[in-house]
Amino acid sequence: xxxxxxxTASRSPEFALLGFLAAGPPTHGYDLHRRLTDELxxxxxxxxxxxxxxxxxxxxxxxxxxxxxxQARLPARRLLELTPAGRAQFEAWxxxxxxASIRAIRVDFITRLYFAARLHxxxxxxxxxxxxxxxxxxxxxxxxxxxxxxxxxxxxxxxALELRIRQLSAxxxxxxxCTIPEGDSHAxxxxxxxx
Amino acid sequence: xxxxxxxTASRSPEFALLGFLAAGPPTHGYDLHRRLTDELxxxxxxxxxxxxxxxxxxxxxxxxxxxxxxQARLPARRLLELTPAGRAQFEAWxxxxxxASIRAIRVDFITRLYFAARLHxxxxxxxxxxxxxxxxxxxxxxxxxxxxxxxxxxxxxxxALELRIRQLSAxxxxxxxCTIPEGDSHAxxxxxxxx
DNA sequence: GGAATATACTCATCGAGTGAGTAGCTGGAG
DNA sequence: CTCCAGCTACTCACTCGATGAGTATATTCC
Numbered sequence: 001x002x003x004x005x006x007x008t009a010s011r012s013p014e015f016a017l018l019g020f021l022a023a024g025p026p027t028h029g030y031d032l033h034r035r036l037t038d039e040l041x042x043x044x045x046x047x048x049x050x051x052x053x054x055x056x057x058x059x060x061x062x063x064x065x066x067x068x069x070x071q072a073r074l075p076a077r078r079l080l081e082l083t084p085a086g087r088a089q090f091e092a093w094x095x096x097x098x099x100a101s102i103r104a105i106r107v108d109f110i111t112r113l114y115f116a117a118r119l120h121x122x123x124x125x126x127x128x129x130x131x132x133x134x135x136x137x138x139x140x141x142x143x144x145x146x147x148x149x150x151x152x153x154x155x156x157x158x159x160a161l162e163l164r165i166r167q168l169s170a171x172x173x174x175x176x177x178c179t180i181p182e183g184d185s186h187a188x189x190x191x192x193x194x195x
Numbered sequence: 196x197x198x199x200x201x202x203t204a205s206r207s208p209e210f211a212l213l214g215f216l217a218a219g220p221p222t223h224g225y226d227l228h229r230r231l232t233d234e235l236x237x238x239x240x241x242x243x244x245x246x247x248x249x250x251x252x253x254x255x256x257x258x259x260x261x262x263x264x265x266q267a268r269l270p271a272r273r274l275l276e277l278t279p280a281g282r283a284q285f286e287a288w289x290x291x292x293x294x295a296s297i298r299a300i301r302v303d304f305i306t307r308l309y310f311a312a313r314l315h316x317x318x319x320x321x322x323x324x325x326x327x328x329x330x331x332x333x334x335x336x337x338x339x340x341x342x343x344x345x346x347x348x349x350x351x352x353x354x355a356l357e358l359r360i361r362q363l364s365a366x367x368x369x370x371x372x373c374t375i376p377e378g379d380s381h382a383x384x385x386x387x388x389x390x
Numbered sequence: 391g392g393a394a395t396a397t398a399c400t401c402a403t404c405g406a407g408t409g410a411g412t413a414g415c416t417g418g419a420g
Numbered sequence: 421c422t423c424c425a426g427c428t429a430c431t432c433a434c435t436c437g438a439t440g441a442g443t444a445t446a447t448t449c450c
Contacts, residue, residue: 043351074414266397
């Protein structure tokens with residue numbers, strides 16, 4: 001299909017950076033890094049140099065292209081623009097379901113929601129439901145694994161599995177709160193109550 | 196204190212490998228990799244070559260030393276042994292509290308419990324309690340962050356924070372199950388109940 | 391006898407991530 | 421009015437994480 005295998009849990013904010021370019025006018029690395037830390041700072045953590053490295057790779061792969069723009073007094077900017085290939089990859093990533101690992105949901109899925117809200121807001125509720133179903137399936141697998149793990153020799157693998165099960169259950173609870181219509185979001189529903 | 200800054204959430208199984216050497220006789224990379232995947236496979240995932248790379252780095256840092264042992268018919272083994280420096284670092288890591296991030300607990304903390312159970316079983320309950328307190332403190336910080344995050348412009352940072360809060364709460368619940376005395380572990384307490 | 395699996399390790403390559411550096415401009419405190 | 425902090429904008433060097441393929445012999449099982 002595409003040159004690259006799949007969208008299974010990218011571990012760098014490359015699609016977030018593509019997304020800023022897909023959802024707005026061409027801009028430069030410094031600004032993209034600022035927006036990443038301002039608007040998705042609880043989701044992604046990339047240093048400035050890391051951001052530039054990712055952008056260089058995206059350009060090497062032909063997903064963005066750049067032109068250097070001199071400025072009167074400030075340093076020159078490398079203005080970045082999405083290529084058609086870049087836009088296609090981004091849209092494909094946005095449409096594909098997130099892998100149901102916990103990290104993937106915390107990071108990729110929230111990013112997808114963020115850009116869906118800006119580009120295709122009508123798709124968001126369906127995305128949440130797809131994730132819920134995927135997470136339920138993974139939860140079931142984990143419980144099967146747990147049942148197949150002997151209590152004595154594998155005590156610590158069991159502990160790890162039990163923790164993952166609890167975490168995934170928490171994810172599903174959280175996903176259920178994401179389906180609440182976002183119209184009057186701040187009025188009635190408080191943050192998740194905790195004792 | 197030591198040459199390296201701190202034990203804040205190592206992201207490779209280096210201490211697990213040191214631990215196998217600390218808790219047993221000298222052995223070789225192939226065996227260490229097998230034990231890592233068999234006994235802590237739900238905690239760490241390292242390819243074989245990754246394991247060898249880590250061991251090479253540990254040797255370069257002087258934490259292990261190696262001697263090549265020829266065998267009659269099978270490939271030669273590089274027999275690995277903990278140096279005094281390596282043992283000291285491992286014991287220091289075992290005694291230091293795990294950083295309270297979710298990943299750190301799922302990975303580092305379970306590993307510490309695993310080796311504590313083998314080397315200093317009397318310390319385990321205290322370790323759990325220390326983690327619970329640390330996690331409660333982090334939870335409090337997250338809730339403070341959430342309260343300080345505006346609902347409108349920062350909607351997705353809020354979502355991420357809410358998820359982290361739920362996950363950390365799940366971690367604390369799980370930690371509380373770890374304090375149950377491990378004598379009659381398999382009899383009464385089932386796995387975490389899930390609807 | 392031939393395929394699969396086990397033993398034991400090596401190498402090349404790429405991406406993640408850090409930290410420091412460069413260098414001119416702007417705004418406010420003293 | 422001057423100096424320093426901080427902003428704008430990007431670069432470089434380096435280490436570690438991670439994958440995948442390769443090497444070469446030995447046993448096991450059908």
